Amino acid sequence: MWFPVGFTTRIAAMAFIAIFAASSAFGQQDPLPSWNDGAAKQAIEGFVEKVTEEEGPDYVAPDNRIAVFDNDGTLWVEHPAYTQLVFAIDRVKALAPEHPEWKDKQPFKAVLEGDMKTLAASGQKGIAELVMATHAGMTPAEFETIVEDWLAEAKHPRFKKPYTELAYQPMLELLSYLRDNGFKTFIVSGGGIEFMRPWTDRVYGIPPDQVVGSSIKTEFQDKDGDPELMRMPAMNFIDDGPGKPVGINQHIGQRPIAAFGNSDGDLQMLEWTTAGDGPRFGMIVHHTDAKREYAYDRDTKFGRLDKALDMAPEEGWTVVDMKNDWKQIFPPEPAP
Amino acid sequence: MWFPVGFTTRIAAMAFIAIFAASSAFGQQDPLPSWNDGAAKQAIEGFVEKVTEEEGPDYVAPDNRIAVFDNDGTLWVEHPAYTQLVFAIDRVKALAPEHPEWKDKQPFKAVLEGDMKTLAASGQKGIAELVMATHAGMTPAEFETIVEDWLAEAKHPRFKKPYTELAYQPMLELLSYLRDNGFKTFIVSGGGIEFMRPWTDRVYGIPPDQVVGSSIKTEFQDKDGDPELMRMPAMNFIDDGPGKPVGINQHIGQRPIAAFGNSDGDLQMLEWTTAGDGPRFGMIVHHTDAKREYAYDRDTKFGRLDKALDMAPEEGWTVVDMKNDWKQIFPPEPAP
Numbered sequence: 001m002w003f004p005v006g007f008t009t010r011i012a013a014m015a016f017i018a019i020f021a022a023s024s025a026f027g028q029q030d031p032l033p034s035w036n037d038g039a040a041k042q043a044i045e046g047f048v049e050k051v052t053e054e055e056g057p058d059y060v061a062p063d064n065r066i067a068v069f070d071n072d073g074t075l076w077v078e079h080p081a082y083t084q085l086v087f088a089i090d091r092v093k094a095l096a097p098e099h100p101e102w103k104d105k106q107p108f109k110a111v112l113e114g115d116m117k118t119l120a121a122s123g124q125k126g127i128a129e130l131v132m133a134t135h136a137g138m139t140p141a142e143f144e145t146i147v148e149d150w151l152a153e154a155k156h157p158r159f160k161k162p163y164t165e166l167a168y169q170p171m172l173e174l175l176s177y178l179r180d181n182g183f184k185t186f187i188v189s190g191g192g193i194e195f196m197r198p199w200t201d202r203v204y205g206i207p208p209d210q211v212v213g214s215s216i217k218t219e220f221q222d223k224d225g226d227p228e229l230m231r232m233p234a235m236n237f238i239d240d241g242p243g244k245p246v247g248i249n250q251h252i253g254q255r256p257i258a259a260f261g262n263s264d265g266d267l268q269m270l271e272w273t274t275a276g277d278g279p280r281f282g283m284i285v286h287h288t289d290a291k292r293e294y295a296y297d298r299d300t301k302f303g304r305l306d307k308a309l310d311m312a313p314e315e316g317w318t319v320v321d322m323k324n325d326w327k328q329i330f331p332p333e334p335a336p
Numbered sequence: 337m338w339f340p341v342g343f344t345t346r347i348a349a350m351a352f353i354a355i356f357a358a359s360s361a362f363g364q365q366d367p368l369p370s371w372n373d374g375a376a377k378q379a380i381e382g383f384v385e386k387v388t389e390e391e392g393p394d395y396v397a398p399d400n401r402i403a404v405f406d407n408d409g410t411l412w413v414e415h416p417a418y419t420q421l422v423f424a425i426d427r428v429k430a431l432a433p434e435h436p437e438w439k440d441k442q443p444f445k446a447v448l449e450g451d452m453k454t455l456a457a458s459g460q461k462g463i464a465e466l467v468m469a470t471h472a473g474m475t476p477a478e479f480e481t482i483v484e485d486w487l488a489e490a491k492h493p494r495f496k497k498p499y500t501e502l503a504y505q506p507m508l509e510l511l512s513y514l515r516d517n518g519f520k521t522f523i524v525s526g527g528g529i530e531f532m533r534p535w536t537d538r539v540y541g542i543p544p545d546q547v548v549g550s551s552i553k554t555e556f557q558d559k560d561g562d563p564e565l566m567r568m569p570a571m572n573f574i575d576d577g578p579g580k581p582v583g584i585n586q587h588i589g590q591r592p593i594a595a596f597g598n599s600d601g602d603l604q605m606l607e608w609t610t611a612g613d614g615p616r617f618g619m620i621v622h623h624t625d626a627k628r629e630y631a632y633d634r635d636t637k638f639g640r641l642d643k644a645l646d647m648a649p650e651e652g653w654t655v656v657d658m659k660n661d662w663k664q665i666f667p668p669e670p671a672p
Contacts, residue, residue, distance in 0.1 A: 140585055184545070193589070208588065209546070219578075220579075220581045220582055228608075242556035245565055249565050250572075251587065253544030253547060254544050254545075268556055268563060275562065275563050
């Protein structure tokens with residue numbers, strides 16, 4: 001075999017750079033720099049090392065390294081209210097001129113009058129009505145544009161930042177760390193699947209087909225020879241509580257080996273994931289940091305964590321204490 | 337910088353091998369060797385070159401290179417009957433001793449007596465009854481084992497081979513060719529999603545989460561503290577005809593740029609895919625080869641191709657003439 005000398009040298013240098021880059025990413029740098037050293041970080045790293053050690057007793061082939069993440073309160077902020085509820089409220093206000101009847105009709109009346117107490121009292125049924133009125137009647141592509149436009153303008157009332165900048169930095173690192181170790185990462189959220197898909201790739205590195213969520217019905221229509229999907233005002237699937245294992249099975253088609261949640265809505269997902277054979281990992285993000293984010297568990301309307309918190313010790317689920325386990329909550333400010 | 341000489345040489349050789357392997361895979365070898373040179377092959381290659389040419393006007397980013405494939409009759413044999421129907425019939429026979437009432441109850445009676453005429457006359461409703469009786473009442477993992485055990489034993493009546501060896505070699509090459517060019521390949525089938533998932537990775541290189549199909553309802557249950565999913569005797573979703581674009585949207589979350597089918601059940605998927613903006617590709621496998629496989633289109637119970645065949649010219653869909661476009665139908669025999 002013959003190589004021109006310059007070519008060989010260049011290739012050797014390129015190979016060296018590649019190897020050097022790999023070793024610094026996997027060996028030397030801390031892949032979870034925003035996590036304080038402690039039980040939670042050790043549990044994560046111990047699990048990943050165990051399932052990726054090819055000769056080890058707990059080795060899991062990459063095809064089966066499925067990790068599922070709740071979204072609201074696990075990957076991004078869910079207080080003072082779910083982002084999608086804020087979106088629905090803003091949409092009701094924007095659409096109100098076309099719907100004069102809303103002035104006298106609950107729960108729309110409550111939204112338009114800023115009467116959050118009455119809105120809260122309308123419960124799941126009331127919120128479902130808001131969703132139907134604001135999320136249906138257009139194509140998925142049109143809805144995507146509405147979501148993107150809203151996210152580009154809306155700011156969180158306390159942090160004064162776009163919601164998509166309020167993902168948790170330690171969780172972003174965790175997502176990358178798992179993917180660098182051959183995991184396929186999925187979102188499994190009670191939130192609307194098409195409310196999340198426009199931005200999950202950009203924010204979390206999770207493509208649309210790896211997002212599982214609640215959905216309204218969609219119908220195929222042939223509009224003047226123009227085949228289109230139309231979003232209908234009827235629930236299709238509620239991906240919450242016992243719906244999460246069902247949604248995972250339907251969408252992913254295998255039982256995950258790791259599940260990450262923060263509320264009782266994630267209980268069955270955690271149970272079903274960690275009850276499988278072989279190495280399993282369950283984690284709960286416990287919101288304990290009123291100063292840097294929020295502190296809540298058993299007594300809240302959004303992201304109630306009660307039964308799952310009680311079960312965590314006996315089930316062997318790792319509970320993240322946000323205040324003590326996380327060095328920082330949100331991604332660093334981009335340079336001005 | 338200092339390298340030990342032996343190390344440098346070894347790295348250079350490895351890099352050379354890697355580059356050589358890449359160039360032979362992408363540049364020199366024909367990626368579609370089982371396709372005769374002709375309009376169909378040229379259309380496929382032309383489309384792939386167009387969407388992958390970074391500076392070109394039709395460039396599509398890898399994230400959006402979504403290709404969807406029907407299964408029965410597009411990726412594997414569907415005659416003389418859908419494989420899943422043969423499976424359901426075999427299961428009825430296997431379960432008959434536990435169901436003495438089936439001897440007098442249609443469509444089970446017809447199955448047990450081998451009376452295919454009466455079974456066919458029972459139509460979709462009859463077949464749905466067979467599916468409910470044979471596909472429900474167990475966990476997804478238990479069903480997977482039943483499917484795998486059956487596939488390991490069952491042989492196609494004409495070709496005397498396991499069904500999983502009756503995938504079309506030209507389509508296997510096409511799947512690999514698309515993936516090598518950055519496409520994500522999905523199955524979108526009228527068949528049962530959990531009937532396909534146990535073997536699609538092995539046969540097609542398509543993992544479980546990239547399979548979309550029809551499904552029965554699944555329920556989360558807590559059996560004596562053991563969280564489980566249970567397959568229920570009720571339809572959940574029919575992924576056929578107008579259901580295909582709905583299933584794609586629900587599961588994949590974006591409109592594909594390429595769709596491959598073979599029957600009128602793929603019509604709406606082809607329409608919706610190719611009506612999108614930018615470069616699009618639609619292809620129909622036309623079964624024209626009675627000698628090596630089967631010849632059928634407008635007049636068949638399984639895989640009827642009528643309206644989609646008429647629409648193909650005006651819609652610009654490529655029609656594959658199996659007899660003339662494919663050098664071989666099935667993968668070569670493995671060495672004995």
